[in-house]
Amino acid sequence: MKASHLTVPITVIGILWLLDLPRRLGLLVITEQYLALMIGLAVLAGLVVAPLKGRLHVVDWLFGLACLAAWCWLAWNYEVWLLDPVNRGPEKWVPAVVAIAGVIEATRRHCGMVLGALAVAFIAYGLFGAYAPGIFEAAELAPERFILYLYSDTNGIPGLVLGVGATQILGFIVFGAVLNAVGGSRVLTDLAMAAMGHRRGGPAKVAILASSLFGTLSGSTVANVMSTGVVTIPMMKRSGFPARYAAAIEAVASNGGQIAPPVMGATAFVIAEFLQVSYATVVLAALLPAVAYYLMLYLQVDRYAAVHGLEGTPRAELPPLGASFAKAWPLLMPLGVLIWFLFGLGYAPGKAALYAAFVSYGLYLVTAPRAAPRLSLLGVIAQNAGVILIPVLLVCAIAGIIIGTINITGLGFALTLALGRIAELGGVLALLAVTALIAIILGVGMPTTGVYVVVSVLLAPALVKAGIGQMSAHLFIFYFGLLSMLTPPVAIASYAAASLAESDMWRTGVTGMRLAVVAYLIPFAFAFNPALLLDGTWLEITISCVSVGAAGMMLAEVLAWRGAYGGGWRRLAMGTVALFVGASSAAFGAASPAAAATAFAGVAVVLVTRRFVAGARPPQRPATPNDPPNRMEQI
Secondary structure (H helix, E strand, C coil): CCHHHHHHHHHHHHHHHHCCHHHHCCCCCCHHHHHHHHHHHHHHHHHHHCCCCCCCHHHHHHHHHHHHHHHHHHHHHHHHHHCCCCCCCHHHHHHHHHHHHHHHHHHHHHHCHHHHHHHHHHHHHHHHHHHCCHHHCCCCCCHHHHHHHHHHCCCCCCCHHHHHHHHHHHHHHHHHHHHHHCCHHHHHHHHHHHHHCCCCCHHHHHHHHHHHHHHHHHCCHHHHHHHHHHHHHHHHHHHCCCHHHHHHHHHHHHHHHHHCCCCHHHHHHHHHHHHCCCHHHHHHHHHHHHHHHHHHHHHHHHHHHHHHCCCCCCHHHCCCHHHHHHHHHHHHHHHHHHHHHHHHCCCCHHHHHHHHHHHHHHHHHHHCCCCCCCHHHHHHHHHHHHHHHHHHHHHHHHHHHHHHHHHHHCHHHHHHHHHHHHHHHHHHHHHHHHHHHHHHHHCCCCCHHHHHHHHHHHHHHHHHHCCCCHHHHHHHHHHHHHHHHCCCCCCHHHHHHHHHHCCCHHHHHHHHHHHCHHHHHHHHHHHHCHHHHCCCCHHHHHHHHHHHHHHHHHHHHHHHCCHHHCCHHHHHHHHHHHHHHHHHHHHHCCCCHHHHHHHHHHHHHHHHHHHHHHHHCCCCCCCCCCCCCCCHHHC
16 A cells, blocks of 8 residues: 555545434444544554654554554543543553654644644653743643543544644645645636736736646645646746746735635634634635735736736737636636525535535536546546645644644743733834744744634734734734745745746745845734724725725836935935835724825826826846846846
């Protein structure tokens, strides 16, 4: 049996659970028993799929089977242990040690050393936190009590986050695997080419549209880069975009898929569970910042293409729009089904995604050529979904270790006090800046969901205590956790795209930061102005949108071309005006006359600036991928 075949049971058992099979069969299965089985299978598959170097595969199998047995032991005894919480004999804590060690080692192999080391550090704090100095001193805990708390308590590994991963996120991963298997990435790319390819800088706009569509479902920025980037990056290079610019566009567009409704890379469900609000509430709150993110990226690409004379692909060389829609409808209809189940019928997200997956596969069976694979594709789907689920479930388990440690030791209270002192000394803005920096650092090398869970558990309470709204605080952390994918020196998404573009990784990372500048700024705006999260009157929302939109257009001009402003000081002045306009609704009050006047003055500045730049801009020849970098490119 191939190692990858071990991932199939994870997918199959998850689907059966979402379909309520135990209840339909009259079986009483507690949710924690299901979660224990799922994490046991994920650890076994994780250890075997990513084996140790050398000829030590038998060690991986033995350790993996021991870990699976330890988690199955919890599932088998869970009901009895609920009635006997006082007894902490070796029949309980020995399997607990094996099970937790397996989770950490499998996580290290699949998600990197950072997350594994973070779990070890929290466990060490739980065991020895009583000796920590000052406010970080924890209550003294018996080792058996602490380990069993992480192993079996609903505030530990088999808790809220793993439950979300093994139900809601699982459903969307299956949906994404079905779309991938039936050619979704290629069809969506063709549709984007038909819609955008003829426009100025068309291939880059194709990358933005295709990556946003696919990225919201994929749940992984890097997976999105590698799926759509293999098509879009060569296209952009052929049309004249420098290699590093093409790679940066793909990385930024792919990363934006994680914040783009309706799916948001499945992290929206975790946010909803943490805040105890509906999924629709999270999606609506995330809508305007996501629009601003992609609008700013689109404007920068458009202005760059205008400056460098990069025309779109001739219509004759592109697939017809009607034919592309005809090919895409079997993929677009399941998205409509998903939205209908989620918002129209109010189904649980995981089950809604699963039904959409069934619709997608059914349409594929009806429309696929006779020679296309059918039943054999089910095995591929189950295997691919299982491979993606392994790191997701492992990250959720690590999140359980972190949450459990914080709950039982009181570390969360200590962190809130420490960050509260920063707010007292430097104000809320200083607290937000420190939180953003910590989120970027902790997010290095971690999957999307893991970034959000770890950072929000550690930092969100301090932001809320400082007066930031709960939704604003959690989305602020989510944004900056994701920006670790684009921020050098460890910009994983940019580096993955750079490898496809054969460009310099560092320069690609810097270019990606510039293209994603709005993602670094808008979280501060909605932290002080919740109207940008649709939390306010229509007047407040309208003024906030106008001010942010005008500021984004000015920044796009400033960042896209240098010479039109005659020098660095004019460019700096225009950038300062843009920041002032963008912050005006938060500074003056979203519904104030001053904010409205500033917003519409910003629109006037945009219109005047565009006329000035159009008149001042010298004629440009189309660039080629081998052109030497100009002054703007060296920034």
